Amino acid sequence: MEKMRIAFILANLRGGGVERMTLNLSEEFVHRGYEVDLLVAEAEGEYKDLVPAGVNLIDLKKPRLISCIPDIRKYMSEQKPDAFISAKDYINLTVIFAKLLARSKTNLIVSTRVNISRQLEVLNSRNFKVVAKLVKHFYRFADHVVGVSKGVADDLYKITGIDRKKIHVVYNPVVTEGLLAKAEEEVEHPWFHEEVPVVVTVGRFDKAKDYPTLLNAFRVLQDSKKARLMLVGDGPERSHLESLVEEYKLQDVVDFIGFQSNPYPFMKKADLFVLSSAYEGFGNVVAEALAVGTPVVSTDCPSGPGEILDRGKYGTLVRVGDYIGLSKAIKETLENPLPKEKLLERSLFFTIKNSADSYERLILDKGKE
The missing domain is CATH 3.40.50.2000 (Glycogen Phosphorylase B;)
Known part of the structure; x- marks a missing residue:
């Protein structure tokens, strides 16, 4: 046949x-x-x-x-x-x-x-x-x-x-054997060997991802919680984001990693994954973070993240553009993360x-x- x-x-x-x-x-x-x-x-x-x-x-x-x-x-x-x-x-x-x-x-x-x-x-x-x-x-x-x-x-x-x-x-x-295998590859960064928690985000640097809100949330976070932020990706908004890092005096706690064909080891080694988007269709990276067992905080943007996280059951959702709420959610999740087993269970839907x-x-x- x-x-x-x-x-x-x-x-x-x-x-x-x-x-x-x-x-x-x-x-x-x-x-x-x-x-x-x-x-x-x-x-x-x-x-x-x-x-x-x-x-x-x-x-x-x-x-x-x-x-x-x-x-x-x-x-x-x-x-x-x-x-x-x-x-x-x-x-x-x-x-x-x-x-x-x-x-x-x-x-x-x-x-x-x-x-x-x-x-x-x-x-x-x-x-x-x-x-x-x-x-x-x-x-x-x-x-x-x-x-x-x-x-x-x-x-x-x-x-x-x-x-x-x-x-x-x-x-x-989203979830494939290849993704899980790639997540096991070694990746070197000095922050992964220190006690300060690491937050990671992955995506194209464009207006849809609303990274200024994430950086503003991180500025607020510095008053109450030590944490570092890795931005994995690249795009047209990079120079603007770099200027915001300087304006907010975040040079010591924010690192631009650049585009990575395999971002999954960064996601797996992180203490938290954050999505700050103004809009999505699905939000692949949210499901990918769950698949490697990393807790998630996301904006409740249209559409996708709210469905992936089952309206907050598998990760905290905050309003789009709410940097105060995002900062609070990051702090709370770093201090009280969901069990890894629960995240992995949810990833099987995708x-x-x-x-x-x-x-x-x-x-x-x-x-x-």
């Missing part, structure tokens, strides 16, 4: 949550016996060497994803994949346009990774407004629409008005198996739900 063919697509292989989750999912489907193609507009970036064995990497060699529409159309017409899975709204729209032009019967599954309405509130960008309008009019042409949390799924329904039965909640494929099972049901049941 001929193998079923599944296609995934990315703009590039630079470090990011969507890229990491796509590689996780593609590897799992190879293990399940599928023929898996990964189309990439420009196959460059930190994750290029991490493309799983058995995945057919197709480099479209285009600097912009929108330029790939003819290539995607040709791929659909010639290869006729049984299913095509995409993530990120602008990528989803590109694939929808290609499918319409190809008049393809491929089962198209598009996944939204952010709360679009909240994203528009925070960034108020013309580009995002255009994308939101296109989502409203064109997502109806996908066979299945996935939200990575209940909050995202509800927001998609509000924006698009498409049949609610066509919208599905599928949590990201395994690669659970996510792949959900996608597989959509792959095998085109348009029937």
Whole structure:
């Protein structure tokens, strides 16, 4: 019997949550016996060497994803994949346009990774407004629409008005054997050998992550609790964040670690993981922290962290932008952390198996739900 063919697509292989989750999912489907193609507009970036064995990497060699529409159309017409899975709204729209032009019967599954309405509130960008309008009019042409949390799924329904039965909640494929193995790797930093507790955050330095609130919380924390903060990541807001560290006189307690293709040892060795985001779609790093047994404090941003932490049962939630509340939660959690066993138990909800099972049901049941 001929193998079923599944296609995934990315703009590039630079470090990011969507890229990491796509590689996780593609590897799992190879293990399940599928023929898996990964189309990439420009196959460059930190994750290029991490493309799983058995995945057919197709480099479209285009600097912009929108330029790939003819290539995607040709791929659909010639290869006729049984299913095509995409993530990120602008990528989803590109694939929808290609499918319409190809008049393809491929089962198209598009996944939204952010709360679009909240994203528009925070960034108020013309580009995002255009994308939101296109989502409203064109997502109806996908066979299945996935939200990575209940909050995202509800927001998609509000924006698009498409049949609610066509919208599905599928949590990201976060917890894998590879993640757990990588978390065991050695990482050296002098702070891990000292008695002062270490707080870690991991993410892109952009406005969505709202790191100024975290730094402000750490400024307040210094009056009542000794602690140090590691920021793992990089991005356009770095220079602004570095200036805030100087302004708040936090140079001795804050360290910028830079981008790490394997951030998990930092997360595992930390005493606490903190997410300060203004908005998320899911919040992969929250589930990753649980998977390595590290306590979590997070903003209750739309959408994802509140669901992962089960409304505070598995970690403290604070209001978005509330640096006083965040400082208090950090102090209290460092002094009274939840048992590691409880955190690990919760992480099992976000395994690669659970996510792949959900996608597989959509792959095998085109348009029937």
